Amino acid sequence: MVVCGDDALAHRLAAELRDVYRERVTLVVPSAREPRRPRIPSPSRGLGRATALLGRVSAVVARTGPVVPPGTSPVAPGEESEPPPEPVRVLEAAQIDDAALTEAGIAEAGALALVHDDDDLNIHAALRARRLNPRLRLVIRLYNRKLGQHLEELLDQAAAVAAARAGDGVAVTPAEASTMVLSDTDTVAPALVATAVAGTSKVIEANGLMLRAVERAPGQSGPAGARRLCTLALLTPSPGEQPGDAVGASEAGPIDDGPVLLPDDATAGAAVDCGRIVLETVAYTGRTVRPRRLRGRGAPLASLFSRRLRWSLAGFVGAVLALAVIASLTTGEQPLHAAYLTLLDLFAIDDPALTEPPARKVLQLLSGLVGLLLLPVLVAAAIEGMGTFRSASALRRPPRGLSGHVVLLGLGKVGTRVLARLHEMRIPVVCIEADPEARGIALARRLRVPTVVGDVTQEGILEAALADRARTLLALTSEDTTNLEAALYARSVNPRLRVTLRIFDDGFATAVYRTLRAAHPGARTRSRSVSFLAAPAFAGAMMGREILGAIPVERRVLLVARVEVGEHAALVGRAVGDVRRPGRLRVLAVDPSASDAEAAPAAAGEPQPGPGQAPAQLADELDDYVLRPRDVVLLAATREGLGELLSRRPQPVRGA
Secondary structure (H helix, E strand, O other), X not given: OEEEOOOHHHHHXXXXXXXXXXOOXXXXXXXXXXXXXXXXXXXXXXXXXXXXXXXXXXXXXXXXXXXXXXXXXXXXXXXXXXXXXXOOEEEEEOXXXXXXXXXXOOOOOOEEEEOOOOHHHHHHHHHHHHHHXXXXXXXXXXXXXXXXXXXXHHHHHHHHHHHHHHOOOOXXXXXXXXXXXXXXHHHHHHHHHHHHHHOOOOOEEEOOEEEEEEEEOOOOOOOXXXXXXXXXXXXXXXXXXOXXXXXXXXXOOOHHHOOEEOOOHHHHHHOOOOOEEEEEXXXXXXXXXXXXXXXXXXXXXXXXXXXXXXXXXXXXXXXHHXXXXXXXXXXXXXXXXXXXXXXXXXXXXXXXXXXXXXXXXXXXXXXXXXXXXXXXXXXXXXXXXXXXXXXXOOOEOOOOOOOOOEEEEOOOHHHHHHHHHHHHOOOOEEEEEOOOOOOOHHHXXXXXXXXXXXXXXXXXXXXXXXXXXXXXXXXXXXXXHHHHHHHHHXXXXXXOOEEEEEEOOHHHHHHHHHHHHHHOOOOOEEEEEHHHXXXXXXXXXXXXXXXXXXXXXXXXXXXXXXXXXXXXXXXXXXXXXXXXXOOOEEEEEEEOHHHHHHHXXXXXXXXXXXXXXXXXXXXXXXXXXXXXXXXXXXXXXXXXXXXXXXXXXXXOOOOO
């Protein structure tokens, strides 16, 4: 793996590939002697920072041990294990040209990540790298998303043309020569949403499912709102502990020689005396927003008239009905005719009852009085209705009784994406934005999300957002000090408030997290830098389009992948239970929305969910379900099991 960058994201990405995926990494950094003009100044940039970070990574990996490349067999018990992976190679280059890429080993590399904060520099380097190695997997960091889509198509087409000209007869597969363009906005938004839902960013999201891998001690159960899906691994007993007699060996391997990855249900059920890593579903347990039946740009029907006005109209209707009933009883008229006469008297369009009995005269006077009282109510209803339609495009204020909501501070690029995702999950949100022309203001207005426009550092802004009754605060502005000030003030109002800060500098984020955790031990605090949240997504993209995340298990690693059934003959036409391979592969969820849409076309004018829009179904509920070509499955696999499924060629180990 080759990583080219000059900021904290490049350094943390190299650490992620080295520490989690156990890949051999070459980090190409600008020469310390060359002047650089970074877009976002950060004290964490520079070669010294890279050396210190990667030095700590080397110590961590030395303790965790090696990993087996895809397509090879794990080390058998009793055999001599491989030496620890070599340290990350740091290469200085004044510019990313052909010579620098060649020296970095681009011809033999499996993937290249270009994460400079300069779009032009990344594009030029991507074009050079694709020409030097048509089979190279590219991951590019771009701020211009529209340009990124066109660049993906161009580079993939260039790879296909280069392979055809080579005449080797081997087609370029998406796993080998794919191009992915990512931005910080797209990568950090899901992690920030996960902090609002689960309190942690270490959540894997796929097709509406939010999954979390956690370590459980023997006999320990998960939280009340979580549902355990399966046991991902049985951990090695610590010194002094003895595993249960029923746990000896299985298809996945003996537990006393290391962790048992993806054990079968019988082995997992018998292992009662050892710790385990389990996969649990994560769901939002707070209050949700009720979906509106009437959607569109206009105002909701309930907000057309105020509650006081609606009660006034209801009182007049009751008064008219009461007068009609009394008139029918006293005059002997039919009920319908009595109601008709009452309305005539109410609107003063009937002749006076000069020759009528006294009861009729009294009822006529009462009806006229009610009619006089009705006139100002009708005028008020007309004025209020006009004001409601006029303010339908205005920002909504937070309701008085709102509680347990999420306070979202900042509606920039990241805040807008987070707001859209929270609204899809029906989580109540109150936004705070200082700029009335910000990118997310239009989205908040269209979604009818309560928004407070003002500077959060001013007194009364957080109170207007009802922060004292909120569940979570997401401070996502572009100013570190503003986010920190808002978090400190919100904590003074609500000491148990869950706080997540977006901080650019990695060192500053660590210091803020430790200080807030020490000052408020009873509340959850998450202080995350952009590089910390974005690095796992970039690392997964370098491993392939299918990889969603990685779960470290002692010296091994489990991969979570999303694959299409039709692209793999080993999955088509097989039941979910038959695909399971203890120790190598397990199906976690199935998304049959594409197959269902193809089998039952939508009726005219009736929208149908597309692939990935409907939530996936858990595999334990579909053990006998036969996979179809258009289905999408979520897998947990070892690198060996996933490599066999994707038919990847084994990667040679340096020094073997």
